[in-house]
Amino acid sequence: MSKVKLELTSKQYEKLVESVFLGTWMVNSTKMELDEDFEEVRELVLSKYKEAGLEEKVVHQEEMGIHDLDVDYESKLLDTYVEEYDEFSFWDKLVEKLAEKEMVERFGAPEGKMTDEMMEARLEIEERIGSKLEETGVTRLSFDDE
Template sequence: MSKVNIELTEDQYKKLVESIFLGTWMVNSTRMELDEEFEDMREQVLSHYKEAGMEKEIVHQEEVGVHDLDVDYEAQLLDTYVEEYDEFSFWDKLVEKLAEKRMADEYGTIETPLTEEMMQKRMEIEEEIGKKLEETGVTRLEFKE
């Protein structure tokens, strides 16, 4: 197997570390068992931390033979990127699911792929629901039994 060598500045390496952490977190955060290929890639990248002067951000856990982000650095990345992503995707997914429900209520079972007319209708419903949620948040949502 051929190898690829990449030269990075310290700043580029730091962005690579952040990208690897966030990507691995995304892949493994919902799994019962870790994706070992992602974990191996993460380990490969993090193992070069001393070359980039990241001794404060990355620690080597000798007893288990792995590298990890310092807990404060990890928390900073989660706060900076994951919280914002979660917030955005929550609202985006909520609008999408509420639109799907309304479409099913109004039109019954909808065949996929959607026709252009149904796509347009769905976009209109999503826009309407999105505007309402922007105005009221979840305060006016309710479940009827």
């Protein structure tokens, strides 16, 4: 198997560490079993931490034979990137699901490709719902009991 070598500045390496941590976290956060391919790459990247002078941010857990991020550094990354992503994706997904519900009410269950009329309606519905949610948040959402 061919090998790839990278030359990175310390700053670039730190961004690679952050990217690998966040990517691995996203892949594994919803699984019962870790994705070993991602874990292998994560371990390889983190194992070079001394070369980049990141002793304050990466720790070697000798008893387990793995490298990990310092707890404070990990928390900072999760707070900075994951919470912002979760907030954005929540609203995006909420708009999408509410629009899907309205599309089914208006056009019936989807069958095949959407027509131009349906796509135009979908965009209009998403825009309207998105604007309303921006204005009111979830305070005006309600569910009818039937």
